[in-house]
Amino acid sequence: MPITPLHLGLGASCKALGNRKFSFLIFAGAQVLMDLEPLLGIILGWKTLHLYTHNLIGALFIGIIAIIIGKPMSEIILRTIDQESKRYITWKVAAFSAFIGSFSHILLDAFMHADMYPFFPLSKSQILLGLIPYSYIFYGCLIGFIIGGVAFLIRELLSTPSKFS
Template identity: 35%
Template sequence: MPITPFHFGLGAALHGAAPKTVSFLSFCAANVLIDLEVLYKLMQRQHPLHAFFHTYIGATLVMIATICLFMGMRWFAARFWLPDLLSWRSLAIKPVALGAGLGAYTHIVLDSIMHTDIRPFAPFSEANGLHGLISLTGLHLLCMGLGLFGLAALSLRRLRAKGDKT
């Protein structure tokens, strides 16, 4: 399934551990942009599904594109009305860049473990030393567990913030 939410579990954990340092929104955006390649390839019935954007070179370009997209939207929003869903306008560039980078590179790591057709170091190497490092079930459970940790950490922070206000 392209654009799987399992990747977001790691992003939730990173954001939950450091919410002012890692943008969950840019983490997710980078993941979605990378998996648009798979969606396109599925629709065109092309193989391999995990190609250029599922390499570290491709992920670097996606990270840059995510940051540029954010900056472009911020520029556009200063001139025209855009909805501020998820408070994206208040995000600083550093958390956006870190979230995009972590999102892009961890996407490659997680997919390298899971998929046989990924070549993360292409064009320099066809090797994928991470494939099968842990079972698919184990990987999914890890991602879900990290997501629950992230949600718990964020919830605890909000409860503490409310307690400090009263």
């Protein structure tokens, strides 16, 4: 399934750990950009769904696009949610979040997809395929999403002064 929420578990954990030094929105945007190729492949009936974006060069390219598009879009979203906020995302945070998003995506997918070649075009080796069972990846990401999400929410609740005090 393209544009799977599976990868967001890692993003939620990174957000919980990094707080303001990590943008979950840019990370999530990188995930969507990475999976545009498989989505098009499914629609158009391609035999190989994970080729051009799902390798080290593709992840670098997608990461750069995610930085350029993700920083302004994420800032607009954050300001729309909290209009009193003057929060902004630095280019350093945008780059870190986008590249964690794109490179972690190929790492996780390299364990699962038989049509993925992380070192393409230099090699069509699949050295990571099947090393970790899919269920471990799935539940690991799910648990990461739950723990990361809860930790982030607790941090936000504790750092926000109550309107009723």
